Amino acid sequence: MVNRAFLIGRLGRDPELRHTTSGTPVASFSIATDERWVDSEGNRQTRTEWHRIVAWRRLAEICGQYLKKGKLVFIEGRIQTREWDDRDGNKRRTTEIEASDMQMLDPKGSAPGSVPEAPRPSPSNETVEEKPMGDVITDDDIPF
Numbered sequence: 001m002v003n004r005a006f007l008i009g010r011l012g013r014d015p016e017l018r019h020t021t022s023g024t025p026v027a028s029f030s031i032a033t034d035e036r037w038v039d040s041e042g043n044r045q046t047r048t049e050w051h052r053i054v055a056w057r058r059l060a061e062i063c064g065q066y067l068k069k070g071k072l073v074f075i076e077g078r079i080q081t082r083e084w085d086d087r088d089g090n091k092r093r094t095t096e097i098e099a100s101d102m103q104m105l106d107p108k109g110s111a112p113g114s115v116p117e118a119p120r121p122s123p124s125n126e127t128v129e130e131k132p133m134g135d136v137i138t139d140d141d142i143p144f
Contacts, residue, residue, distance in 0.1 A: 009031035052095070071106050
């Protein structure tokens with residue numbers, strides 16, 4: 001038997017990073033996937049499905065640090081359904097994806113909907129002064 005979900009979608013909000021009472025990091029967020037088709041009358045249709053995602057431990061910390069609303073991500077994980085009683089004693093149920101892998105799919109440095117800035121030529125006789133960059137994140141800092 002196999003319980004595996006593979007999703008590519010955009011984050012609906014920034015991840016919420018919390019810690020359990022024992023200190024284990026857990027991140028939760030939602031992503032939207034779209035289904036597109038042409039109906040019998042030739043009209044384009046779109047249906048958006050929202051998926052709840054939960055990540056634990058180091059993956060939760062990475063999601064909390066690097067993911068932002070609108071970013072395109074690939075999520076792999078297992079589908080799980082949880083049940084609980086709310087404050088009023090009503091039975092509640094939710095289905096979510098417990099992430100085991102996450103990959104950011106947006107090109108480096110891009111924001112959703114942004115247009116890359118055209119390079120500006122610099123005059124050849126101008127001296128460029130290097131300035132300290134501070135805490136710049138490089139590819140070597142990302143653990144995957």
